[in-house]
Amino acid sequence: MIVEKKELLKAWFFLISAIIFEVLGTSFLKIENLFLAYFFMAIFIAFSYFFLSKTIKKIQIGIAYAVWELLGVILILLVSLIVFKENLTLAQILGIICSIVGIIMINIGEVKE
Structure with a gap:
């Protein structure tokens, strides 16, 4: 049971890593130098999918x-608000x-194996 919990915790760590790398990759698209933007985006998105693939094992x-x-999406919105000084409409906030x-409801309804 302890081993299973460690594996699940590791999977959640991989998921958080995938999210962070995705946010980094997407954030680089705002860079003026398109070559650097695409280069770093590709690297970070590749890491994101790598960690996501590790996540779905558990x-x-x-x-x-x-x-x-x-x-x-939430982290990208925070980056856009804080770093890039963009604004949100009421419809976007809602x-x-x-x-x-919705995500909370999906997680509550998750079938445990």
């Missing part, structure tokens, strides 16, 4: 992908709230 792919996408509620 976490259901639907759950992992939903969490990956939602947290990625959409983010709905997404968070």
